[in-house]
Amino acid sequence: MTATPPAVGPTLSVRDLHLAIAGRRRDTPILRGVSLDIAPGEVHGLVGESGAGKTMIGKAVLGIQPSRARIAAGSVLFDGRDITHLPERERRRLMGRGMGLIPQDPMTSLNPAHRIGAQIADVLRLHLGLDRAAAGARTLELLNEVHIRAPERVVRQYPHELSGGMRQRVSIAIAFACRPKLIVADEPTTALDVTVQRQVLALIKRMQAQEDASILFVTHDLGVVAKICDRVTVLHGGRVLETGATRRIVEAPGHDYTRALIAATPRHDRPGGLLRPVPEALTARLDAEALAYDAARGSHG
């Protein structure tokens, strides 16, 4: 099944991934045969409603899915290497230099008891083996790169002393600190004010271009996708409905569901009026398709 990857293969390749949450009586399928490829330097959007499984894909790629989640079939290839069931020790070596994460809520991912500077320097010392002085200097450089105005002051501060936008800048600095090939950004701007969101998006894009990293960008906002993603995958009920270049998906969507999502997105430049929610008949059809898919899979074992 696994072909040898070509010379410049995708940075990330998710192949027919099935993931289910183990229950007392039976498992609940979350991902139903998800496949997607992300080329080097590509920003790949993953859109869908809550419960579509988009965050779970990001977690499975990073190997941080909850312990009750079971990967039933399929694989995750990073740079051509199968990392689906990588042991903890090897996984840890992959983080930092290989992959990074920009979380939705930096308040929960930053340690509230440690100063900002120490948290960034720790990453640099652990993954890059820098000494204390070099890590300190690089920390200031990184904070400068994410446009934090007074890095010397910020390194001495604690997370709760910073605004939401500042904290997200710090997360971005940490994610890019070890120049990873792939970054998983999980709704990184959902909790921010619009003006701060624009700054943070610009920052992520700029850092990505500078480092030529790939990004798996999880979001429910088609506006954000249209502005920063090269390609998009539309997800519903753990199934990929369509994948394509952003312009194609936004301007000529191939799936009814994608069209429905676009119709449900409000715009301030158009006269007010009713937005059309995703029609119930469409949701019902998709749910039925998912069940049929489960049944078909179950029948041949």
Added chain:
Amino acid sequence: MAEPALLEAAGLRLSLPDYSRKPPFGPAPPVDILHGIDLALAPGDTLGVVGESGSGKTSLGRTLVRLYKPTAGRLTFDGRDIADLPENRLRPLRPQFQMIFQDPQSSLNPRRRVADIVAQPLRLYGRAATGSEARRQVDALLERVALRPAHGDRYPHELSGGERQRVGIARAIALQPRLVVADEIVSGLDMSSQAQILALLHELRRDLGLALVFISHDLSVVRTVCDRVVVMLNGRAVEQGDCAAIFASPRHPYTRRLLNAIPLPDVDPGWVARTAENELGEKLTMNVRDSVALVTGANRGVGAAFVRALLERGATKVYAGMRSTDGYETPDGRVRPLALDVTDHGRIAEAAAECGDVTLLVNNAGANRNRPISDDDAQRNARDEMDVNYFGTMEMCRRFGPVLDANGGGAIVNMLSILSRVNLPMIGTYCASKAASLSLTQGVRAQLAAQGTLVVAVMPGAINTRMGDMNPPPLEEPADVASAALDAVEAGEEDIYPGTVAAGVSQGLAADAKAVEKQFAAYLPG
């Protein structure tokens, strides 16, 4: 107004205790949240309230339904002043104005079933005599918000985010209110659930004739829902009016920034690149209220307008700098006249020591000899103008930079001119000095950014003062220019061009600088 307002607020103010600054003994000091809000809402109308976190929009919503008691101002509901009503007299009115809260997770009691939650207002106001009557009404309410009666037996945590928000709506409309304040009720939802909730709101408004105050940070959603909109910034309504008109041509720079920031679902590869370099960093902004300001050239013209505007916006103290304080009449107890000639650098150093509490510096003093470069006295004119406009401003920035740093950052406003960007040969030496001051301002800005000081360059067209009367019309009013400059301080705008002439010239310069230069050259010294 054709229709009498259902809800009307005039000069609505709110202060709340600031527990972060509470001394060990005694009460917490008050902090001002709303600074005089005026708005009106007709029956069945929808009013959007937009702004970023900390702008006071939630506090405004809570004050409108009297969850907070306003500190000052008038608040009338159906013609009746409710601003000062005590709770026992407010209670019979409460069914008429209800609130839907942002986070149903925390506003719905997790230990109660949905039916109990929705029935609670019915019981509290004796609208259902028996349990079965209550349940009948609850079922009808659930159906109204497109939930099934079976949902009534569930607990909030068993519902999805969209379903929980429907429960919040059912509870809010249980008593058949005439006004509902909805606070960020779709912000945690994905696009499709959001569209469903908005469609539901629309139906309810149509069927029940509800007036709606819709609070949201998302201008796209507000555009979909509302007829009118109020834009909030730092507890003030900086712009309000018809939604379509404001979104088509926003007047306040803050509204423009909010609109520009929204990513519309159109492919636009340049969008990210157009995020200006200075926008990438966290914006420096400053509240004029409670600031201590120093204005140079404060005895007349724009300087005097600055003093008035600062007092109006609640500055605690204003040092009014002028060459001689003889005959100056202090307009307000908060104004301290200050003898300060900006060409006297020793005196500037003394002033910086005397006025150690300054947080906002307005470099307004300027000199204009009103002569061309070809004038016989051009050398002397240029030196006089440079002395005040350039060297004076520079020394003020140099001396007060450390003062602002010690007081937490603050802001500097440099009064320049659109002539900082283009030369009008009629008054060539003046323009050169203003161009130098702009360059100086940019340097000061870059240097003081690290200490968190906002540096604003104000570049208006000609102003209606003694100094501006040589210039071609139209002339800007000093009060408008001062007001625009203070707006910029509060919104964190670094370069502003008040008035139509200045705005036009700056756009022209961006499009075709040479053409503008030629046009200005036509105003030759006569």
